[in-house]
Amino acid sequence: QSVLTQPPSVSGAPGQRVTISCTGSSSNIGAGYDVHWYKQLPGTAPKLLIYANNNRPSGVPDRFSGSKSGASASLAITGLQAEDEAEYYCHSYDSSLSGSDVFGTGTKVTVL
Amino acid sequence: QLVQSGAEARKAGESLRISCKGSGYNFGDYWIGWVRQMPGKGLEWMAFIYPGDSHTKYSPSFQGHVTVSVDKSINTAYLQWTSLKASDSAMYFCARQDSLGYRFFDPWGQGTLVTVSS
Numbered sequence: 001q002s003v004l005t006q007p008p009s010v011s012g013a014p015g016q017r018v019t020i021s022c023t024g025s026s027s028n029i030g031a032g033y034d035v036h037w038y039k040q041l042p043g044t045a046p047k048l049l050i051y052a053n054n055n056r057p058s059g060v061p062d063r064f065s066g067s068k069s070g071a072s073a074s075l076a077i078t079g080l081q082a083e084d085e086a087e088y089y090c091h092s093y094d095s096s097l098s099g100s101d102v103f104g105t106g107t108k109v110t111v112l
Numbered sequence: 113q114l115v116q117s118g119a120e121a122r123k124a125g126e127s128l129r130i131s132c133k134g135s136g137y138n139f140g141d142y143w144i145g146w147v148r149q150m151p152g153k154g155l156e157w158m159a160f161i162y163p164g165d166s167h168t169k170y171s172p173s174f175q176g177h178v179t180v181s182v183d184k185s186i187n188t189a190y191l192q193w194t195s196l197k198a199s200d201s202a203m204y205f206c207a208r209q210d211s212l213g214y215r216f217f218d219p220w221g222q223g224t225l226v227t228v229s230s
Contacts, residue, residue: 002154002156034214034215034216036215036216036217038155038217044222044223045205045207045220045221045222045223046155046205046207046217046220047218048216048217048218051214051216051218052214052216057218089155091155091215091216091217099169100171101145101160101171101209103147103156103157104154105154106154106155
């Protein structure tokens with residue numbers, strides 16, 4: 001019952017730029033709550049990629065960047081590389097239903 | 113880091129408790145969140161617990177079906193079921209959750225695979 005909507009898949013050739021959208025509503029992203037992004041490789045745990053909308057943890061390449069506007073957020077990957085092929089999830093807080101952390105529906109990035 | 117207990121196989125109606133042990137930081141200062149991932153599906157937030165005072169918060173989707181607890185003396189959080197259903201078959205992750213306002217999850221445990229047969 002994800003309340004954050006992402007495109008099921010995006011693809012790009014090596015070196016290209018791809019973006020992943022995360023669309024929410026007035027009770028989550030639109031209310032000003034922070035958005036975080038995670039990368040998940042098959043069979044492994046998710047890994048934090050971007051926190052608080054546009055901040056990279058140490059060790060995350062600057063090819064990854066985040067932004068937020070209104071009730072939506074985006075993750076951009078520039079200079080796409082083979083190791084970027086993975087599932088990506090956004091995450092925020094939703095103040096409805098007594099408040100819950102919510103994840104996006106997930107986006108599979110394919111490197112052509 | 114967070115290290116979770118190993119894979120479990122149970123029958124429907126049985127009980128189960130899985131664990132998540134933290135190290136390398138002050139365990140009592142951060143929430144521990146639990147996240148479900150059903151086979152081939154996305155991430156679902158289930159609950160969090162604050163080891164400092166054992167305060168808990170559950171997703172409405174999981175309230176009443178699971179219980180989270182903590183033993184601060186051994187830096188370990190738990191997720192338990194009293195009566196499993198086949199639909200509980202999934203990978204379960206624990207993750208340290210920022211409690212200062214940002215709420216992001218980092219780091220994550222390696223996951224515990226739970227298989228429930230009917």
